[in-house]
Amino acid sequence: MAQPIGVIDSGVGGLTVARELMRQLPKEKFIYLGDTLRCPYGPREKEQVKDFTWQMVHYLLRRDIKMLVIACNTATAYTLNELQSALSIPVIGVIEPGARAAIKNSRNKRIGVIGTEGTIKSQAYPEALRSIDHSIRVNGLACPPFVPMVENGVLHGPEAERIVASTLEPLKEMNHIDTLILGCTHYPLIRGLVQKEMGSHIQVISSGEETASEASLILAYHNGLAQGDTVPEHEFYTTGDMEKFRLVANSWFEEPIQILKLIELEHFQGSSK
Structure with missing residues (x-):
């Protein structure tokens, strides 16, 4: 067609x-x-x-x-x-495909989700994940600075590193997740910074x-x-x-x-x- x-x-x-x-x-x-x-x-x-x-x-x-x-x-x-x-x-x-990819990659069933305030507030990812496996434990974190940063083309460098580090700090203190869903399609543009901040032991998932x-x-x-x-x-x-x-x-x-x-x-x- x-x-x-x-x-x-x-x-x-x-x-x-x-x-x-x-x-x-x-x-x-x-x-x-x-x-x-x-x-x-x-x-x-x-x-x-x-x-x-x-x-x-x-x-x-x-x-x-x-x-x-x-x-x-x-x-x-x-x-x-x-x-x-x-x-x-x-x-x-993009939510259900992202959830499926995360479950496929997680070994300990502890999955983190970062997204906009609206996405995190909606509980759409926890619902999608638990509809597949009710034993999944989910930690969500809203990251308001990320979208404006990406829209302004700040994708790397000291400023981007500082914003990512300070925003993700609460998530690093949560339960021992082994998989992190990039619950906003802007976030893959700064995936490298997120991966560096979270550590190489975390599987970072985008839904594309x-x-x-x-x-x-x-x-x-x-x-x-x-x-x-x-x-x-x-x-x-x-x-x-x-x-x-x-x-x-x-x-x-x-x-x-x-x-x-x-x-x-x-x-x-x-x-x-």
């Missing part, structure tokens, strides 16, 4: 998922929409996150997408079930690979995989600073992104009704 796959996020973090999707599904065309103007979503109220998420969804539905990937943990926690019920296309999030695998399986099941040998031309849209977006995107992808446009979302319908 020649229809594109839509990927939405609160900002640039979902590019970590988009890159893995493109790697596993090289024939598919992707349209990425990052709401960088209103990022971060984590501190916002649930209803506002749902409203913003629906605005992005309505924008992408006009592009006749065949699948929607919610590459934002906060939006996944608050809107996944609603979107799956309301839309006629497959909708997948599992999410991409799930997308591939669902498309195959519905006979929706793209055919032919045409190289797809991906499109990227942002609601905020285009140069900051381009800087982060170009540092994350192997080749510079070609199509990047600025859009406004406020006039799009903000709910399913």
